[in-house]
Amino acid sequence: MTTPGLGDGADTAARRFHGARWAMWAHLAVALVFLAAGALKVGDPGAFAKEIANYRLVSPFVAGLAALYLPWLEISLGLGLVWPRLRAAARLLGLLLLGVFCAALVSTLARGLDIRCGCFGGGEESGVTAGWALLRNLVLLGLLAFPVRLGRAGR
């Protein structure tokens, strides 16, 4: 549908503008979540390593390495999402990372493991189950992926 009084080109430009604005807010929201998640975990990589080990998907050695690296990767992606030159790469890596997190959470649900998500470190509310964490990650995935489609729809 064309905006009254505007041609197809102006309409397309308006839709692209709105798509880009939505994308900016969505990416900012995800960036804040990444930054908070990383910042809350860098203080105690030992506790985070135990949370990862509870998933029983990787060896203890890999859990320890992941606990040292993942919080800083989340901070890196959070900063990348707000820096225009790195935003596309951060979005791609963010989608991959959230996909891996979702797969791990689905795996715990499938195996009936009653463990804490560990997504925001050891101080996280213990009531956050794998199901809720999965839902939260799917929302974040949507926030990263959907605005890209919205922006492209106007092209």
Add this chain to the structure above:
Amino acid sequence: MSGPGLARGAVWLLLLPLVPALAAALWHPRRPDWEALRQAAALAPTAAHSGGLRIELAQARSVHPGVLWVDARPTRDFAAGHIPGAISLHEGAWDEGFLRLVEAWDGAASIVVYCGGADCRASEAVALRLRRELDTERVYALAGGWEAWQAVQGAAEGAAR
């Protein structure tokens, strides 16, 4: 962003966190305890370790001199309902639950751990860990879990009416 630019940005975003991660591995006061992680992994339940672990409800109730029930479900499920006298202990909040267990256990009673139902595996994981930490074989995982308990309670209440 072009393909090469995208790849270059991704490489930077992946490589930069290595620097603080390496520093944390060397100097962080709370860096991972590799030995503790290795021991935790050794406690993970496997088919080979599960022999003699499962116990039926009727068998558990007849154990002499008694049973200390341990609820391995999430805390909110425990709050919603549990076997009378049970202690909440799950891997998400191990330290607090283990302390409660040690205070309540007299050293003589067998410990029976249960989770939600027949399909969950949390009771096996907790029972195996307790066997190791308490150095006793008299820790079991209840077959059928909380669902089995409720089914028996429901049948008993129905018969009493």
